[in-house]
Amino acid sequence: MSIKDNLDGVRERIYRALDRSGRKPGEVTLLGVSKFHPASSVLEAVAAGLTLFGENRVQEASGKFPAILAENPSVSLHLIGSLQRNKARTIVPLASCIESVDRIELLEELERRSAELGKTMDILFEYHTAEDSKSGYPDRDTLFRSLDRLRDMEHLRCRGLMTMAPFTEEPLPVRKSFRALKALQEDCARRYPELDFSVLSMGMSSDFEAAVEEGSTLVRVGTAIFGGRP
Numbered sequence: 001m002s003i004k005d006n007l008d009g010v011r012e013r014i015y016r017a018l019d020r021s022g023r024k025p026g027e028v029t030l031l032g033v034s035k036f037h038p039a040s041s042v043l044e045a046v047a048a049g050l051t052l053f054g055e056n057r058v059q060e061a062s063g064k065f066p067a068i069l070a071e072n073p074s075v076s077l078h079l080i081g082s083l084q085r086n087k088a089r090t091i092v093p094l095a096s097c098i099e100s101v102d103r104i105e106l107l108e109e110l111e112r113r114s115a116e117l118g119k120t121m122d123i124l125f126e127y128h129t130a131e132d133s134k135s136g137y138p139d140r141d142t143l144f145r146s147l148d149r150l151r152d153m154e155h156l157r158c159r160g161l162m163t164m165a166p167f168t169e170e171p172l173p174v175r176k177s178f179r180a181l182k183a184l185q186e187d188c189a190r191r192y193p194e195l196d197f198s199v200l201s202m203g204m205s206s207d208f209e210a211a212v213e214e215g216s217t218l219v220r221v222g223t224a225i226f227g228g229r230p
């Protein structure tokens with residue numbers, strides 16, 4: 001199967017999951033997770049019409065993406081993996097969105113680096129919803145402290161929330177994790193009506209159809225598009 005065939009298959013499955021859940025085509029954006037795959041694979045996906053990519057490591061992203069972004073103005077990159085504060089200055093010029101904001105110190109550093117560049121950065125707040133994962137804000141109060149702080153930040157734009165479901169074949173814990181993020185989105189929208197929480201980034205190769213059924217608006221799909229990682 002070529003990357004184009006894989007992409008067509010994933011798009012079809014998203015379309016059907018939207019249809020099943022009474023949602024409209026176009027309500028979900030597909031992000032291709034290109035970590036561990038070469039620039040040539042990214043370009044194959046670009047040729048097949050994919051314009052949004054995600055990387056989870058700053059070092060890999062900063063090796064691969066400057067040339068791709070320079071030559072393909074329609075392409076954008078999200079950082080989806082945990083970010084160390086000292087790597088913020090490297091990723092801010094490259095990414096259009098940081099999906100993995102998980103603490104207030106990182107928020108402050110992203111604001112500082114975005115201000116230096118005169119750039120407005122989209123951000124998602126990563127929330128911890130799965131017992132076996134460590135990433136994301138651990139509870140609502142910690143998240144709300146960051147959201148309170150965001151009010152004074154001129155170079156960051158809240159777009160929504162992100163989570164990683166547990167790594168399990170069992171459907172129930174996965175659904176529970178997606179539902180928790182959806183409920184949090186509703187709480188946040190009520191509590192911070194001036195902020196935008198429209199993006200719900202949830203769903204990967206193994207669970208993106210369930211995520212779409214539970215309200216995802218952004219699925220992060222690697223293996224099902226690019227094949228296995230070395």
Ligand SMILES: *Cc1c(COP(=O)(O)O)cnc(C)c1O
Nearest residue numbers: 033056080204205220221222223
């Ligand atoms: C690797 C990764 C994905 C994609 O995983 P696949 O199972 O290959 O689709 C999605 N989100 C994050 C945060 C990742 O690190």
